[in-house]
Amino acid sequence: MSDKATTDATQRLWQAIEERQDELTALVADLVRIPSLLGDEAPAQGFVEGYLAESGLQAESWDIPDDLKQRENAGDSGVPFAGRPNVAGTLPGAGGGRSLILNGHYDVVSPEPVSAWTHDPWGAEIVDDKMYGRGAYDMKSGVALNLFLPRLIRDLGITLGGDVVVQSVIEEECTGNGALDASLRYRADAALVTEPTGGAFTSAHVGVLWFRVAIEGVSWHAMQAWKGVNAIVKAVPVIDALQRLDARLNEQTHPTFAGVEHPINLNIGVIEGGDWPSTVPGHCELHCRLSLYPGQTIAETRAAIEAAIAEAAAADPWLRDHPPVVTYDGFQSAGSIVAMDEPWVRMLAKWKHRVMGGEMEPRAGTGINDMRYFNFVGIPSGCFGAGGAGGHAADEWLDLASMVPTAKTIGAFMLEWCGVAG
Ligand SMILES: [Zn+2]
Known part of the structure; x- marks a missing residue:
């Protein structure tokens, strides 16, 4: 592992992100077009598992065990877990590096009342730099980043030192049970939840x-x-x-x-x-x-x-x-907090500054998100992702112009955090 290898790999990854950005946009659109409301996550999760496997990752899907509901900080959506899998894929490292979880939730809230929308909630329509759709912003943008970056790294023939685990979980919007289960199944040295934050960093939440x-x-x-x-x-x-x-x-x-x-x-x-x-x-x-x-x-x-x-x-x-x-x-x-001076948070902030300029501002969220379960088990975790607006509202939109800089930031961070072995 050398600094030069990491620098070279970063330049190649950034170039690939630029060249293949239409593929990233198309991936978000594919994800938006598969509705993934509570109780109906299976087709969406099947798509994710297929994508991970095609990227050469070790992919698996599994149903959440019923006894998870007895755990502290678990919830109960009232919908049985059977047939609504969590999905994960591992890009194995060569060893000697730090490991990373990239987590995202595929479930979305209802688009009702649909009459309030001026775009099809499941259409992924693009007008100028905005993609409209339920979940385009919260957070199929992040799921797409989590899927896309390991594929590029694989396609470029870059071998990381530490493992990268991509997780797509259910029930973020009603209980958090999907992430709770995933946090118990996989260990890593850090967990980045790619919720849309517009370049800020969610370091705490209620x-x-x-x-x-x-x-x-x-x-x-x-x-x-x-x-x-x-x-x-x-x-x-x-x-x-x-x-x-x-x-x-x-x-x-x-x-x-x-x-x-x-x-x-x-x-x-x-x-x-x-x-x-x-x-x-x-x-x-x-x-x-x-x-x-x-x-x-x-x-x-x-x-x-x-x-x-x-x-x-x-x-x-x-x-x-x-x-x-x-x-x-x-x-x-309960809520959770991650320290801004955690080594991985500082490293992400450095790359955010290099790619986008400005500081990576910490944000205390008045809503809940899945980072908590990783913090509860000692895997430091926070949220960083793309820009847009209208989560849980009509005409939700993703700022497509934010996707390349966000991908470059997270991609460079992945290479440095996990290490480039070859
Ligand atoms: Zn979300």
Whole structure:
């Protein structure tokens, strides 16, 4: 391994990225055109496994074991794991170098309401430098980078010192179970999650938990509504209590989140109740999402939620006798932080500066991402990736002009981190 070998390999890799950038764009488009919503990931993951195998990597796919859900920081999407595989491929190193995981999630959130889109969510339409589509930005851009770079390295005949493991995982958007499982299956010296960050670096992020609050009432004919108990109306003091909890939690501070506006967010995302205008609803349920600072636990956050709801119930005679029932589904995970002076983070920042100029700015995320599971098992991990906008919104788009510089940055980092053996 010599500095000259690494420098030569970097120049050749950069040249190949320039020459083959249309292939990278086409790969993102291929990934976007395979819808990959929760429960329907198999065709997409099959494509990924095929691509990895064609690139000469040792590829495998496997179903997540059911007992994963019992682990700390695991969640439950309610969808069985069978037939919804995780996929990974290994580009084996010659030895003597450091290993690297390139992780990405292939699942995407629903494009609904589709009527709000001016482009086909699964069409990967390109207008100027923007590719539109659900997942084009979050994060089929990153999955494509993770697939493309090892193929170029293989095609150029470059042998790395350490292994590169490419992972495409499921359920990032609802539990993180895919990455949790992958973090237990493979070890490496660092894990880069290629979430789109626009050249910034996600060094910290909140944890997230989802919960439901079920409120019972008494159904009755609306002509004598006063004889029933309206469960929707009884949800109002519960909603008020949750909003007060949100305000109270934001009075706490965390040094990494200083300057971030309203870092903790309690969102009442779904309300279900009643089924007929002339019937008093006998049942109402709220589906909510709450974030927590890194270092705070799911157990203490659940306790805060339950205390806030109990307090609201104590002030209402009906709710006092019929207490709302809190249950948990989806995300149940703490947040995580990676130090900006980790050797691999500094090396990535150096290449970001050389390719794009400017510092690689650390970002504290108010949403959750999969880097946490690698940090939890001692594989330092953060997010760096392409640019664009509209994740989880209509007309999501990827900035195609960001792909070549992002690929060059990550590619050069891979060569230096893993070492060039020949
Ligand atoms: Zn994402």
